[in-house]
Amino acid sequence: xxxxxxxxxxxxxxxxxxxxxxxVGYHNSYGRRLPGIRGYILNxxxxxxPDESLGPLAARITRGEPAGFDAMWDGWGQLMFDDLKSYxxxxxxxxxxxxxxxxxxxxxxxxVGGDGDYLYNGSPxxxxxxxxxxxxxxxxxxxxxxxxxxxxxxxxxSYEEFRAIWTGxxxxxxxxxxxxxxHIVNFRTGLDVMTxxxxxxxxxxxxxxxxxxxxxxxxxxxxxxxxxxxxxxYAQARAEGDTAEAxxxxxxxxxxxxxxxxxxxxxxxxxxxxVPPGFYFR
Numbered sequence: 001x002x003x004x005x006x007x008x009x010x011x012x013x014x015x016x017x018x019x020x021x022x023x024v025g026y027h028n029s030y031g032r033r034l035p036g037i038r039g040y041i042l043n044x045x046x047x048x049x050p051d052e053s054l055g056p057l058a059a060r061i062t063r064g065e066p067a068g069f070d071a072m073w074d075g076w077g078q079l080m081f082d083d084l085k086s087y088x089x090x091x092x093x094x095x096x097x098x099x100x101x102x103x104x105x106x107x108x109x110x111x112v113g114g115d116g117d118y119l120y121n122g123s124p125x126x127x128x129x130x131x132x133x134x135x136x137x138x139x140x141x142x143x144x145x146x147x148x149x150x151x152x153x154x155x156x157x158s159y160e161e162f163r164a165i166w167t168g169x170x171x172x173x174x175x176x177x178x179x180x181x182x183h184i185v186n187f188r189t190g191l192d193v194m195t196x197x198x199x200x201x202x203x204x205x206x207x208x209x210x211x212x213x214x215x216x217x218x219x220x221x222x223x224x225x226x227x228x229x230x231x232x233x234y235a236q237a238r239a240e241g242d243t244a245e246a247x248x249x250x251x252x253x254x255x256x257x258x259x260x261x262x263x264x265x266x267x268x269x270x271x272x273x274x275v276p277p278g279f280y281f282r
């Protein structure tokens with residue numbers, strides 16, 4: 001399974017809420033129809049801050065948050081395909097448009113609606129993800145609380161040690177948190193998922209685009225997603241007790257910097273990591 005993240009900054013003409021409405025509405029209506037797509041999730045930064053959702057806990061568990069972080073992004077999409085070939089072929093017309101003679105090709109799907117210049121400020125920061133599913137996500141049929149943990153590895157830790165501890169001891173401790181509905185840890189890889197997906201003249205391939213993208217990606221080495229019914233569950237579980245103390249002690253040596261954001265999650269295509277069925281599905 002190929003998993004790709006695309007972080008985006010909204011067009012300067014849009015408010016954060018306008019961007020959310022346009023991405024969740026118009027853009028997602030085309031993205032979910034990309035041929036061969038196996039999962040499509042949009043995450044938009046929530047309007048409330050970690051201090052508002054987690055209370056005093058936010059300041060206690062946050063260290064070294066980079067200045068101006070929120071000015072670099074408003075949301076990110078998650079795309080899942082069977083492999084790189086399917087992913088690159090995804091931006092093509094979809095034969096799912098009802099016409100007078102039955103299903104016909106809709107070229108607008110290959111353009112994902114064609115609203116990129118109006119929705120984004122520059123190209124998305126698109127990169128391949130190697131995920132570790134520590135606790136499979138169990139989503140009810142209602143909105144739940146999703147918390148994102150960004151982290152930079154501590155000095156002296158190799159990338160391999162950093163990853164092994166986060167997906168090993170740290171994930172095992174996090175699994176003890178009461179009310180946890182899911183926990184996934186994501187790491188970037190060096191696989192190029194922009195060439196062939198964006199036009200050659202995109203801002204992504206300019207020197208300015210590379211500087212903007214690398215300035216954002218250099219801030220963190222990994223990102224975890226955690227799901228709970230309510231923010232109070234996480235705040236209470238991390239506030240006190242043996243598990244909270246063990247996580248605090250481990251994070252002091254694992255993370256050189258760590259900070260959090262609440263995001264609003266929209267499931268456009270529910271991720272399907274299993275064997276694909278032999279028919280058209282969503």
